[in-house]
Amino acid sequence: MNAATFAIIVASATPLIFAAIGETITEKAGVVNLSLDGSMLLSAMTGFAIAYTTGSVELGLLAGMATSGFVAFVVAFGGIRLRVNQIAVGLILTYFATKLSALLGGEFVRKPGPSVQKMSLPILEDIPFFGEILFQQNPLVYFSFLLVIASFWWIFHTRRGLDLQAIGERPEAAFARGIPVNTLRYFYTVLGGAFVGLGGAAFSLDAKMGWSEGHIANYGWIALAIVIFGGWHPLRVAFGCYLFGAIQIVALKMQPTLPDLAQVLPIAPFPLMILTLVFLNMRVVQSFTMRFKGIGRLIRGTAPSALGESFWPD
């Protein structure tokens, strides 16, 4: 495992970071957006399509953000205004967005398109070992670093972040204190959705260039699972994303040595990751880790108490 490998891990995990951090923000506000798998695909498609047609990567990324932002809005609207179960809306949208991405993306399949250009940071790139891993990447990667730190700082170290936590924790109490619960929930859901879309577009314009049907299938589920794994904490969520990236690289490297499993290995990381999360979430394991303060806090995380429950003042 040399610096080059780590650099690849960082690069390949970046889209997932956008998606997972985005969903973390949404869930911290108390809304669960289960449409990720579909909306990421849809954003990957629209991002690529726009970038291909206009030649502009930036427009493509923005298109991706708008797409998933809109899907997220539908989830919020369905849950808050129409009082439909958030999970139900999310699942339907997953299916719908997946099919839509295939339908509308037909003409862009396997076309070569623009991609994000590498941009090494001067001075920082010369740091031994870490320079190559962290600072010889492209702007998206740098933005992902910023996003992780910014969201961590925002949620846990600002007044408005406190409000965000409040509406996800106990909306009635927040409302009684004059905090506009549902307005904020709409805002954070769409904001989170926009980052999810950035993640989707980041795949087709960078980490997994191009577009084909089912291009990035299942990544949405992984992102959702990592949010839980990360205990709704941006730093731990980021760690989960890099962990998944690492598992994928390992699986890739193992292919030549296990030719029989060549077909299975690429998909192996997915069940492995989810099962790891499942395992770590088991009550038995959680209460076991309570004894080890340090590791325990790394692994444990509590969901926002009002997660998934829409709030209505009356």
Added chain:
Amino acid sequence: MSLELRAITKRFGSVVANDTISLSVGSGEIHGLLGENGAGKSTLVKILSGFITRDQGEIELDGTKLHLLSPNEAVANGIGILHQEPLVFLPFSVVDNFLIGSPKEYGYAEAYEALSTISEQFGFDLNPDVSASNLSIGERQQLEIARLLWLGARVLILDEPTTAISSTQREKLFATIRDLADDGMSVIFVSHKLEEVQELCDRVTILREGKISASVDLPSPVEYLVSKMFGTGVLPKTRIARVNGSSLLELANASAFEQPGQIIDVNLSVSRGQIIGLAGLEGAGQRTLLRAMAGFVPFAEGSFRLQSAEISELDYLDRLGLGFYYLPADRQREGLVNGLSITEHVALSVTDQSKVINWNIARSEAAKRIEKFSIKGTVESTPESLSGGNQQRLLLALMPETPLLLLMEHPTRGLDIESAAWVWSYLLTLSESGTSIIFSSSDLEELTTYSDQIAVCFSGRIIDQFDASEATVEELGLLIGGVHQR
């Protein structure tokens, strides 16, 4: 700040919850709002706090008319509400709780300072960095009061604040309220506890069935206040002298723990047909005791014998089979299934072992029970559409004919007088046919009238146990508060 309400009216469908309510509270005045459960107090509080809007009437604060369309507006105008269960964010620290919802210019520095200043002024002992989940309810109230003060509340409305706090905390709370009033705060103290209103308030407005029944200065003769609360004088409830049957259950040195609540080293004997009332503050252990006897909470220590058989290891399902039955206080959440009809509830409670349900039989059985228990509903009604009294009747209707032991939490909480009387006449008939009843209640009259024996719970222990005829309501009140006497 002077607060004035004029002709406040609020309807829910055909029910008039508040009917032309007018009252005024001046600066430095502690005004009591007294009334039975269901008299309209909480509707008025919700209107004043901006949670719901009135249909008619005016609210004026220092002469300025208020619309009060949202909690925001109430907060902005200096109206602070202390809820019965303080709306506090449990996982967050005290200082975080302090900050949430305050104007954005304030930061942690201001919060820490304000917290310590106010705490000192009123003698609160609040550690800013501790998680709110570690605070007792009394301390959470202090946190909320401090926060409301910091935000400039000039009117403080306390909604049944003494329900779940100890007597020491209550003394502290009352002292705080008096200090606040001395500083010019206008206080509205909402309660159904006459003694407390009498002790604390300068004036009292009594609500009955949505209307103002009286508005007088305090102190005032108790009989007068009571007659205004209940409509007639308290009918001296005749205690029925009863003879109990043979010994049935023995609970010895029992301890049990649940989150929250506990019982420690409890001894209790129950005879056939005996009615035992559990008295105590909320959280003193009655609920845990009832649930442990039902089998929901395991005994950590001690023995529980049914005649001579040890049954402490049996779980709820097994005890159901023995003839135990448990009726929770939270009828909708724990007792009934929203979305299922009365017929379906009846079918659920039937213990015949046939696999297939004959819905015709179930429906006719449901109709029978609806009639027998005078439930205002049809066989297709779901619990959500029933009033509290009817829900309780339904819960009773779902019981096996004559259970061996009935464990009831707050049998008449939230019920109107008529339903409450009906429930007790039914329970008394049950006890006459041999059912033993253990019930918890915060209604001291209820406890002294219907129990054969009263057991007083305090901090998880039974600190006194005696024949109900031996104690007066006042003595009982003192015992509950932890003041040993008798």
Added chain:
Amino acid sequence: MNSLQQTKYFAGAITISLVVSIFFLWLLEAPLVDTAKLLVEGAFGTNQRIGDTFMIWVPLLLASASLVVTFSAGLWNIGVEGQIVAGAVAASFVAREVQGSTTVILTLMVIGGFVGGALWGLLVGVLRVRGGVNEIFGGIGLNFVATGLIVYLVIGPWSRDGVASTGGTEPFGPQAWFPTIDGLRVSPLALIIAFVSLASVMFLLSKTHFGLRLRATGKNPLAANRFGIATSRYLLMAFIIGGGVAGLAGVTQAGAVYHRLVPSISGGYGFLAILIVLLARFRGLWVIPIALFFATIAMASFQWQLRLGLHSALGGVIQGVLVLSVVLVMGYQEVRQQREQSNSRDDAAL
């Protein structure tokens, strides 16, 4: 009053989805009339096609029946896809290893498939009940594992001689084929299994004590406990029954449609069934026509692709639009209804 209002809103939702669908058709420059014609023709145009439509109907019915059970227990059984796969794997195992008459083999396949699906569902259940793991993620995780398992089997131990491809295993011997009607690809046995399962599920839920207790568990586990219902056990039973019925879908897919094991054996029918059940408002009776309609669309999709050059995902888009519209519009209708009800309710929040 309620039913009339509900029907009106439902009709409105259908209209909306029609409009949106037509919009997509316009976007793709698809000929409207031909598309509509092919909808019917594609599914029922020839006897062969009718048979194929029915054979899509079957797994949709079974997966939906499975979900109706788990939903009534208050569970989101996203793991239904994996349970179909598990059933298919179990049935394939029987088909490959067991010798005997068709009757024997098919019976064992059905039993094996049910057991396979039931066990796979039980795994999700145990993770939830004992492990405290949300069944959505447990289900997804096990879906992935099932996919991995089936890929491994198809290219590994069960691969065709010398050919390690994801095309599928060797076809089953003729005794393991579900009998079909002459020339048509429809298996009456599969249809019977589907309808019997759905009917059984509906009977179980509405006419037995078990079903009533399951529904009580789903609506209010705390209160259900007080009625003497061992809620954990009932949740597990829901997963077993649901998983088993889903496994039957795997059996029919393997035994009556593909006659061998292929990686895509569940065909996404599990997830699609979630939409069907949501659209049917969890009512078993409505599942029947809705599942048929979705099967029709799926068949029409082929023809749309073949004859009109439209992308095969068009059918999925139409299905998605339909369910989304109905669920959102009916949600709105319920909100309005609740508002009217609470304004006229006798009991006030005093």
